[in-house]
Amino acid sequence: xxxxxxxxxxxxxxxxxxxxxxxxxxxxxxxxxxxxxxxxxxxxxxxxxxxxxxxxxxxxxxxxxxxxxxxxxxxxxxxxxxxxxxxxxxxxxxxxxxxxxxxxxxxxxxxxxxxxxxxxxxxxxxxxxxxxxxxxxxxxxxxxxxxxxxxxxxxxxxxxxxxxxxxxxxxxxxxxxxxxxxxxxxxxxxxxxxxxxxxxxxxxxxxxxxxxxxxxxxxx
Numbered sequence: 001x002x003x004x005x006x007x008x009x010x011x012x013x014x015x016x017x018x019x020x021x022x023x024x025x026x027x028x029x030x031x032x033x034x035x036x037x038x039x040x041x042x043x044x045x046x047x048x049x050x051x052x053x054x055x056x057x058x059x060x061x062x063x064x065x066x067x068x069x070x071x072x073x074x075x076x077x078x079x080x081x082x083x084x085x086x087x088x089x090x091x092x093x094x095x096x097x098x099x100x101x102x103x104x105x106x107x108x109x110x111x112x113x114x115x116x117x118x119x120x121x122x123x124x125x126x127x128x129x130x131x132x133x134x135x136x137x138x139x140x141x142x143x144x145x146x147x148x149x150x151x152x153x154x155x156x157x158x159x160x161x162x163x164x165x166x167x168x169x170x171x172x173x174x175x176x177x178x179x180x181x182x183x184x185x186x187x188x189x190x191x192x193x194x195x196x197x198x199x200x201x202x203x204x205x206x207x208x209x210x211x212x213x214x215x216x217x218x219x220x
Contacts, residue, residue: 004082007048007055008039008127009067010090010134013098014151017160018116019167020095021131022102023123024059024109030080031124035115037131039086040108052089060112061103067091070134078126086125090134092150117167138168144217149208157195157203158182187213 011022023035038059042051057063067089074085095114102112115121117135120128138147148164162178182188189209194202 004084005042006039006084006086007042007051008037008073008086008088008130009052009056009059010037010070010088010131011060011062012090012092012134012138012151013095013114014160014164014167015095015099015114016116017163018118019151019164020114020116021120022060022112023115023121024104024112026108026124027110028108034124035113035121036124037088037127038109038112048087058106059104059109061101061105062093062098065091065093070130070137073126073130075126086130088130088134090137092147094150094153096153135168135170139170142168146208146210146213149210152208155191155193155205155207157205159203161206186216 013020013022022038024038026032026034026036038056040055040059042048046054052067053063056065056067068091070088070090072085072087074083076083078084078086102114104110104112117131120131123131142148142165148161148168151164152160158179161182162173162175165178166173187209188206191205191207193205195205196202
């Protein structure tokens with residue numbers, strides 16, 4: 001027996017210079033053939049933490065990923081079947097780590113696919129609002145969390161770093177001022193390496209120094 005209580009998952013990654021979100025194509029009503037966040041009903045007697053793990057795996061094929069609770073959404077008109085509360089969770093994954101693992105394990109979803117944040121399809125339920133709220137949380141915490149660097153590969157360019165900042169903030173940043181700010185922050189370690197396999201002039205690679213970041217913020 002199902003409860004009138006669901007879980008929805010917002011999963012971000014960064015690829016091809018864009019912030020991306022993982023969506024699933026629904027294979028059942030309501031909203032059959034629509035794109036939506038991975039999500040489903042919590043089973044009777046099931047702990048929320050267990051439901052998140054189950055739904056994440058069944059709808060995306062991903063497991064052993066930490067999901068942070070975003071909040072509850074309970075609009076009267078958010079679901080065609082009536083007021084059904086959903087609790088949204090969010091996470092960030094590195095694209096290279098999960099790109100070969102994305103595959104729905106349930107017939108309820110037809111497929112899972114990454115979409116750039118600036119090219120989202122029309123979404124089922126209130127899932128666009130959930131994504132917007134999640135993005136606001138990323139935006140407000142951009143200078144106080146490691147989220148930006150969790151989106152990037154271990155070794156990255158300053159251009160890639162700026163692209164992530166711009167995607168989260170929703171605006172273009174001046175290249176010179178941005179690089180000056182990053183240099184003043186002192187969180188990056190310049191490597192004696194450059195990009196490989198690119199057709200243009202290879203850029204210098206950097207790594208994030210998490211210890212310096214935590215020390216400056218007073219985090220043990």
